[in-house]
Amino acid sequence: MLQAIGLTSTPRRDRPPAVDDLTFEAPAGAVTALVGPPGSGKTTALRLLLELDPGRGLTYFRGRPLRRIAQPAREVGVVLGDVPGHPSRTVRGQLRMLAAGAGVPVARADEVIRAVGLGGLEGRRLGTLPRGADRRLALAAALLGEPHTLILDDPGAGLSPAERIRLHELLRAHARAGGTVLYTTRDPKDAARNADHVVTVDAGRLVAAQDAGDFARTRLRPRVAVRSPQAARLAAAVTQEARSARRPVEVVTEDGNLLLVYGGDCAQVGDIAFRHGVPVHKLADETGDAGPGPAAAGPEGVHEAGRAVGAGAPGRASAARRPVRSPLRPLRYELRRILGVPPTGLVVAGVLAVSAVLAVLLGRGGGTPLPAVLAAWPDLLPLPPAALGAGLLGALSFGEEYRYPALAAGRGAVPRRLALLLAKLAVAALGALLLGALVAAADLAALRLCYGADLISVPDNWAPMAASWLGLTVGCAWAGVLGAGVFRAAAAGVAAVLFVPVALVPLLGQVMSGPAVRSVTGLPGRLAEFAGPRWAPSLDHWIAGALEVVGQPAGVALALTLTVLLCAYVLTGLRSQARW
Structure with missing residues (x-):
């Protein structure tokens, strides 16, 4: 009930x-x-x-x-x-x-x-x-x-x-x-x-x-619907004969040639039309509205349940807190969302094609470092195509849900729930990792196809290079997700991605260009001493590569941007819940 x-x-x-x-x-x-x-x-x-x-x-x-x-x-x-x-x-x-x-x-x-x-x-x-x-x-x-x-x-x-x-x-x-x-x-x-x-x-x-x-x-009454090209003449005849016979009849004209006769039946109206020579194109019994008004309902029309359930309690607020319909299976929901629309495949295909072409062009001169060639990252671009594509996919994950809401009817906004955010970040990270790996493999294959396998070899420091590359793509994807979630637009998510290399990286580069007083050199060894025999020697290489990536201005800028966006997302979400 x-x-x-x-x-x-x-x-x-x-x-x-x-x-x-x-x-x-x-x-x-x-x-x-x-x-x-x-x-x-x-x-x-x-x-x-x-x-x-x-x-x-x-x-x-x-x-x-x-x-x-x-x-x-x-x-x-x-x-x-x-x-x-x-x-x-x-x-x-x-x-x-x-x-x-x-x-x-x-x-x-x-x-x-x-x-x-x-x-x-x-x-x-x-x-x-x-x-x-x-x-x-x-x-x-x-x-x-x-x-x-x-x-x-x-x-x-x-x-x-x-x-x-x-x-x-x-x-x-x-x-x-x-x-x-x-x-x-x-x-x-x-x-x-x-x-x-x-x-x-x-x-x-x-x-x-x-x-x-x-x-x-009580609310409806029978009527006769008559359609005639001489509706005015028929209306006058029906009214005149009803008045002569002292019968209560009401005639209403609609759409020019349609008459609604209340108080008569088809036989009476048809006989009147025949006697006055009025052509009839439609003659049918209908049930019509008696019109609004409490008097039409009669005393039996008053609903007793309203008093039974306590009609005197309207003073309490019903919209103090709006219900939130967040996905019960957020990870499965997000996977179906991202894989169910053509833009996902189009972005991936476009990134692979552009990256392969740029990699071939950059490798043609022989003076570009191999990491930049494999990433298809010329100096004129603020970010490589893979990072831009990952950021765009991340921005669409929230921006399109604000544009095409699907979780709840009539709300027009995506609920800011932690489970949904974590699912979006996880799927965005997975997509960015796959995109980064596909781009690197495609670029390497294109270079070897064009210039031969002997000229393009895998470098020895491939581990820190891979960590730097995948960290950049995942960070851009997360920036797109959080930017679109905070500002409720996919364009804002893309702007958050571009803000890092265009504005923040040059600023941090100037700040970090001064002489360093302290450094984190030796951190892997200190961690090994702290962990004891459980520490695997192979972790030293990976931790050193990660520290090298994070210590760069781009890594610091991306980390700062993600921290600010995450705090803004949490604050705006709490404010929205308080307003509801």
Whole structure:
């Protein structure tokens, strides 16, 4: 059961709140429709239920507020607007990534694809889906965690009549299994036809909360829809004959040639048209809205549950702390995220191609040192292509999630959780290591192919060179991740990567150019004495190489940049949580 008590949105300036003291229930095992005209506050009410908008009131999902539910995706499935996600990601890839986020088996993605009728569209890109398929994908994402409660904002928008029938059959099956379904609609006939309970709102306030039968009897009334090219003449004839017979009839004109006749039937209206020689193109019985207003509901339309659950408790804040939907399996989520979009492969392929060409050109003259040739790092570039590519991939890992949010509907931002950050840093480091190794191998192969294996040999100090090379690529990848996470844009992540060689390295080079009073020479030996017999002699070589790398201005600059970005990320994350 879903219980909403005293929901009130925060007003803007001098305008009244969009939702004002709204209290209702959505029982388990039933489909509840939230009905109201455009601008009545339906969507705002859903966002208050989910604690996405600031306001007052309480909402309980089976007796618990959302912020106290450890796994919200297992309790509540949400459809708000379009499905968020990268337009180049496939339907199956999107759902498998979200399955990792919800902590459910990957096979669940194929199950919901079949359940919502997306079979055959698994390989389609999100950006190429038609409107109806896009809505079905949003419903599939909501069903991934097998939630007890479904909350949907106008789920039938953009669907064909057949797709709407399938949608409501799916919602009905979820309710029959004991779940709770709450959806919004502006069409009262849709609510009367497909819902078990109907909650009517207008101007943000509760008008009535009734069973569907009571709603149809008290809020709807029969009418005759007539379409004629002489609608004005027919309207005058119907009104005149009803007045003569002293019958209460109301005639409403819509769209120029459509008449809605309240208080008559098809036989009466057809006979009048025949007697006056008026051609009729449509004549049908319909059920129409009686219009908003508490009087139309009658005394039996007042919802008793609002008083039962304590409607007098709206004074407590419901948005003091917004629930955060962080991936339950962050490492698996991040791997599916980075491997599911074309930009990852395009960046890697571009880096390999550019590096190979630059390595061949640099090796042609014979005067460039071998490390710079293997790294494809000419003096005119601030960073080698591999480091720039690793930084770009790191920046996209956070920047694209702010641009195409996927973790939670309607939030538009990635939650700043430690597990997610560690997963992104781990995947970025792994990608940077692979990219650095691939570039070095590709450049070495290109040099040997062009100039012969005898001229290009592996140097003896390859270990510190490799440590320096891989450390640079990993550091740039982490700078991209943290920069994009702090400033919420991929461009900011790339700017953080370029800041190191362009601005910080020259400054530190001047600072470190003075005479050194002390040094860390002999540190490996002192560490060996401290560790005792457990110390492996081969570690001396690696530690000396690492110290040589870190002691360079570029290493110091990269370490400082990463430290500052990490502190900024933590501080902004704590400030955001306090503001929520």
